[in-house]
Amino acid sequence: NQERLAKLQHTVTTSADGVGVTLAANIGTPQDIPNVLRNGAEAIGLMRTEFLYMDADHLPSEDQQFAAYKEVLAAMAPHPVVMRTLDIGGDKPLPYLQQKPEANPFMGARAIRRSLTHQEAFRSQLRALLRASAFGNLRIMFPMIATLDEFRQAKAIYDDERSKLTVKQVPMGTVKVGMMVEVPAAALLADRFAQEVDFMSIGTNDLIGYTMAADRTNQDVGYLYQPYHPAILRLVNRVIAAGHNAGIPVAMCGEMAGDPIAVPLLLGMGLDEFSMGAGSILKTRELIAKLNAKDLQSLVETALNSASTSQEVITMVQAAVPGLL
Numbered sequence: 001n002q003e004r005l006a007k008l009q010h011t012v013t014t015s016a017d018g019v020g021v022t023l024a025a026n027i028g029t030p031q032d033i034p035n036v037l038r039n040g041a042e043a044i045g046l047m048r049t050e051f052l053y054m055d056a057d058h059l060p061s062e063d064q065q066f067a068a069y070k071e072v073l074a075a076m077a078p079h080p081v082v083m084r085t086l087d088i089g090g091d092k093p094l095p096y097l098q099q100k101p102e103a104n105p106f107m108g109a110r111a112i113r114r115s116l117t118h119q120e121a122f123r124s125q126l127r128a129l130l131r132a133s134a135f136g137n138l139r140i141m142f143p144m145i146a147t148l149d150e151f152r153q154a155k156a157i158y159d160d161e162r163s164k165l166t167v168k169q170v171p172m173g174t175v176k177v178g179m180m181v182e183v184p185a186a187a188l189l190a191d192r193f194a195q196e197v198d199f200m201s202i203g204t205n206d207l208i209g210y211t212m213a214a215d216r217t218n219q220d221v222g223y224l225y226q227p228y229h230p231a232i233l234r235l236v237n238r239v240i241a242a243g244h245n246a247g248i249p250v251a252m253c254g255e256m257a258g259d260p261i262a263v264p265l266l267l268g269m270g271l272d273e274f275s276m277g278a279g280s281i282l283k284t285r286e287l288i289a290k291l292n293a294k295d296l297q298s299l300v301e302t303a304l305n306s307a308s309t310s311q312e313v314i315t316m317v318q319a320a321v322p323g324l325l
């Protein structure tokens with residue numbers, strides 16, 4: 001089994017009928033890179049930069065961040081690396097950043113909301129990222145975007161830091177700037193967002209939690225955490241279609257992207273990039289090679305239009321892809 005998968009390490013990812021997709025990895029620190037390369041990732045679809053911040057007892061300096069980002073970008077070049085700006089709060093508190101206690105941290109001042117009100121840390125991270133961009137293929141992504149105003153504000157701060165570095169003649173690479181779609185409001189308005197962002201990446205871990213109104217860390221409501229729920233599938237499909245209508249690529253970096261039941265559906269919907277834990281990449285490449293993307297479009301249509309429950313969707317996928325589970 002290991003040997004069979006190892007053969008796929010240096011191959012591209014293509015469906016049986018020739019549709020190419022990118023299989024990317026989710027990482028936390030530069031130390032994850034050797035394992036990512038061993039597992040044949042074609043890109044980094046999500047670097048959760050919080051880990052650099054969580055491993056210390058104070059905010060890392062701009063230079064410390066720069067060194068870490070540069071290491072990842074250089075190791076992956078020329079492949080793209082999507083780095084997400086700070087996603088602090090919710091399930092990722094930072095003990096040394098005095099945060100006000102909140103009754104509902106998941107609905108509170110987390111991620112981009114906090115970056116926009118605490119701009120110093122945000123700006124220092126953007127400068128570190130921009131300086132590192134000279135060493136590889138960087139894409140920057142903002143987490144938890146709910147409104148266009150938030151994206152525009154974050155982008156304006158990015159533009160501001162970029163122009164300041166340009167004046168100082170700091171070398172920088174071309175950088176795409178995109179957003180995570182993990183708040184249902186953003187998924188519903190994806191067609192508008194798609195006019196202004198360079199790319200979208202669907203964060204299903206939070207999107208499922210917020211859509212089902214179930215805390216992702218609370219086991220008592222874990223049964224509501226249903227990636228194949230028709231409501232979730234409709235949101236995901238909507239985001240992919242909106243991105244493609246606007247001519248931008250759509251990725252997924254939540255756990256769902258590496259889930260064998262979800263993969264046929266996502267391939268049928270036309271998802272461009274699947275980003276997952278490194279350990280799932282080769283298995284997913286092998287699965288996609290057996291799938292016929294064109295045939296899966298009718299599975300998607302049936303799942304979107306006639307399924308009422310997650311179980312119905314699972315049964316449909318198993319019927320369409322014999323031997324899946």
Ligand code: PEP
Nearest residue numbers: 182203204205206253254
């Ligand atoms: C997500 O929400 O799906 C995601 C990828 O981000 P995180 O799990 O870090 O919140």
Ligand code: MG
Nearest residue numbers: 182203205206
């Ligand atoms: Mg998230």
